[in-house]
């Protein structure tokens with residue numbers, strides 16, 4: 541699904557943040573990305589979402605070379621990608637259901653977009669997704685009343701209803717207590733398998749990466765120093781990353 545060869549990124553200051561990173565990642569994979577603070581995890585995701593210009597490298601997505609692609613192609617690809625942040629961007633005053641439905645904006649026909657109408661099918665689909673992440677009974681609650689983990693799960697539903705094929709989750713469980721963090725990670729794992737998505741998830745917690753990642757990557761000094769199937773990391777691997 542994604543093949544990257546020699547991704548290199550430097551900022552104008554001259555700092556090289558990503559150094560010739562190469563990988564192949566496929567649908568159904570939950571890639572847990574570990575790295576110390578400032579190791580370049582966010583920059584890496586931003587490069588993969590084409591929000592940052594690459595200095596070098598080749599990017600193949602769904603069999604097509606999209607290195608140096610134009611604005612229209614980026615717009616089209618952005619519909620297939622979702623970016624989830626530590627603090628999900630949600631309308632706090634609106635209900636969980638309305639937040640999920642808002643992600644349909646770009647999928648609707650122009651007529652329904654202009655009249656802001658929601659079909660019975662849209663409604664059912666949104667409720668189905670909320671049900672899948674255990675939030676059916678919170679569908680009509682304003683998001684400001686939901687916990688951090690529940691807000692993150694609403695953001696996951698938004699990504700699903702938008703039809704995202706790849707999710708970039710940037711430290712989605714930072715600030716959550718261990719139980720809420722596990723629930724969110726469990727949701728990522730199940731949607732990844734069920735909907736055949738590719739999920740990249742940056743984490744600081746090694747245990748969560750070991751428990752939920754189908755693959756674990758370690759980023760250090762701009763390089764992918766660890767790329768293994770999900771399992772317990774050895775002491776040596778931890779030392780390479782941190």
Ligand SMILES: Nc1ncnc2c1ncn2[C@@H]1O[C@H](COP(=O)(O)OP(=O)(O)OP(=O)(O)O)[C@@H](O)[C@H]1O
Pocket residue numbers: 551552553557575576577578579580581582583584
């Ligand atoms: N727009 C920018 N201009 C210049 N330097 C930047 C820019 N964005 C990030 N950097 C630098 O790139 C390096 C990597 O930053 P990045 O945010 O990608 O790391 P991170 O691994 O996501 O960190 P954290 O875990 O703390 O969120 C840092 O040294 C940062 O200062």
